[in-house]
Amino acid sequence: MSSQRYVQVEIRGKRGDETIILAWLKLREGEVERVVKFFKSATVERVGDRVVVNTALNFDMPAVTFRSPQTYSLSLTSEVPQLGEKALYLEPVVVKIHQRPRITVPDLATDLPQLPGVAPKLAFVDVVFKEAQRLGPLALNDVVPEIKTAEPHLQPATVSWAEKPSFFLSPLSSDVPQISAPRVSTTGVPQASGGDYDIELFSFFEDLYARNPVLRLSSILADRPLVILAERESQDYIEFLKRVLREIYLVRAGSLPTNSKHISNSDDLEKIMPVDVSAGGRIFVFDLRGGRFRIELIRDGILDRLRELYSQRLGFFVFYGSGERLREVKNFWKKGMSDTPRPIEIALAREDIQILNVLADAMWGMSSLSGKPYGDLDERIVYLEDWFWKELERATGVFDILLRTKPSDDSGSESKMHYLVKAFVVSYLAGKISEELKQTEHDDKTAWERALSCVDTERGLGSIRVDVYVECEGPYRDLAVEVETLYGTGAVIHKLREVVESRYGRVNMLWIVIPNPQAVLYLPLLLKFRRWSIERYGRWAELFTLDLEGRGLIKLADLARRIHDRLIQDGSVMS
Structure with a gap:
């Protein structure tokens, strides 16, 4: 235990014309001045063995009782003052409340303030403390809750509130809390195909593959x-x-x-x-x-x-x-x-060859299914395979991308296909995030550098490790991407099931990117697995493959629909 001397600090504010006590704090001697600086318009006076801080804050406060409270720090105002942006110990964080002012949270040491009770304007709420996880969503409308003194080192809490959420709180501690924007926006993120899963589409491919x-x-x-x-x-x-x-x-x-x-x-x-x-x-x-x-x-x-x-x-x-x-x-x-x-x-009958010509495009990343003539099927497949590897290497051959894309292990056992597809995903996501940043007055170079720093590879999340992970704010926040070549899996669906189940609840979104040859070869099985996943986990997880023509990703369900429509249009199969 520290031997430093502690003093009692009384923080006062206004409610109308009435002076009220906001909090009692027990702080180390050297931290009193920091708290005073936080309240820019505050005056200080010593009364006996305590320090009185008179602030310019003016608000009404209802009483909110937290049952079995945990140690945490929270500062809310109904009238947001102009506060300093320099944090005491951690980097400044942003709280998005109404007009979205930038505020910082002071270090209030290990003890929490005890605020006096006032006439409530809201009903009491129940707070249930469970196993450690993020707080959210929590909305407090223009009031400051009464917070009772809590014992230190309690577990983080999950709070549910019927009101519309305004922000998210990260796990609480005796230090400055981490406060971040809610992860609800999906603008710009490729979503699952519209409507419910089309069982007729799956039946179409199941029958097609059974007959060819x-x-x-x-x-x-x-x-x-x-x-x-x-x-x-x-x-x-x-x-x-x-x-x-x-x-x-x-x-x-x-x-x-x-x-x-x-x-x-x-x-x-x-x-x-x-x-x-x-x-x-x-x-x-x-x-x-x-x-x-x-x-x-x-x-x-x-x-x-x-x-x-x-x-x-x-x-x-x-x-x-x-x-x-x-x-x-x-x-x-x-x-x-x-x-x-x-x-x-x-x-193979003539119509079988026509089907294979269309699937050859999809199998090697030409997702437009343009069907440009390159001779017969054998000449075409050799050309397309060569084009696939050249385009994949060209799209990922940027020094910044290769530097950012870490190999799966140091033994060199990662296949070339897996590494290049992983680098392709990094390039695609960095490009998407960069475009988002350019809309907020970032120049091209700064936007690209910031976007690239947001995309990590071989990221450990507890007991698992994901191929690609996005950690910055925006529509891709907390997105995990797994590249699955399916090599050595034997039973394909069990490998995919393990990926989905082990990452469910740990990330905000999961994309599984399957290289084109395996995606097309096992298309009926993958479509059926996608249906199974949606029925159990919703559209939280999605299957993708590569669109090398567009230098991006395409949902597997969308590629299947393109193949279906092209085969019907060409008359290769009956609708």
């Missing part, structure tokens, strides 16, 4: 090798298929398939047979197009490799071609080959 042989592969849950017989009809699609299988493997296994092969010559296949021909942990394509692949020469070797799949982990054997050569492979299972895994057969 390539999209149907996203439902794979097996942790074993799969054999695929992919028949080429009107147009090549093997490059699209390989990328779909890669994303499925990333989600299921958490890493890229290793040492994948694309063999179009049976002579090349013989050179690596049998040592380097397997499906486990890789994508192995037998390209039967052209005349260089002769099944009859390597039939026995392929059959042996198929028999070895039973002990291999997830991977893919893909036989791609048409005509007689593919039929030769199909005949493997018609001639007593019951000891090998049954294949998945894929054949």
